[in-house]
Amino acid sequence: EAEIRALPALIAKAGMYLTSGHAIWIMLATCCRVGELSQAAWADVDLDAKQWRIPAENAKNAKEHVIDLSDFAVRHFEAIKTVTGTRINDQGETVPGEWVLAAKHNDGPVCVKSLAKQIGDRQREAAPMKNRTPLIDALKLPGGKWTPHDLRRTGATLMGALGVQSEVIERCLNHKEQNTLKRIYQRHDYRVEMRAAWHLLGDRLDLLTREDADKALALLADSLS
Secondary structure (H helix, E strand, C coil): CHHHHHHHHHHHCCCCCHHHHHHHHHHHHHCCCHHHHHCCEHHHEECCCCEEEECHHHCCCCCCEEEECCHHHHHHHHHHHHHHCEEECCCCCEEECCECCECCCCCCECCCCHHHHHHHHCCCCCCCCCCCCCCCCCCCCCCCCCCHHHHHHHHHHHHHHCCCCHHHHHHHCCCCCCCHHHHHHCCCCCHHHHHHHHHHHHHHHHHHCCCCHHHHHHHHHHHHC
8 A cells, every 4th residue: 555655646757648647547446457448448438327348359358347437447537538538530520539548640549568668668677768768767666566467466455455355356357257166056246246346446545545645544544443
């Protein structure tokens, strides 16, 4: 949690695209895979219903996954939408944007490696790479080098620390049940529990990233003692 608390200030000074900074928080708040967010279309994000549908073709296990978005995650999607929610077509008209993380030089989504490169370039031990950022230590954290996939792991770990059952966390991660008998006989979809888990995680991230996080955490600790 100490590293999460340090991350807002680092992102603010890292010289990343605005959309990339908000993408980091979405990955942490939803436990999604970086490729799933990189390929996300606005048509699959319903901010009013607070849901994001990851189609089967974008999921690693080829299984559609619906994420219930916390208020924290919604705010970061909304911030990205101010940038990519519209685009200018070939006729010079303003039309709805198709991709959450739209590519700069074509009509498609960003490369699936884009976020990993941006994050990795800001944690380099060697000299900056040619035509890449000179801010090679901007995102370094005390625990060592981290990647987009570590955000998924951290989100899941936080859920566990907040009391979410392991079975529910696995569903939030869209992991396939390995036990064949459980897949056959245990048919509960855990939708209600998953929604609660994502909202619990979002509330914790909201608390940790507040400017007065120290005071807020102390007040919470007092109320629970």
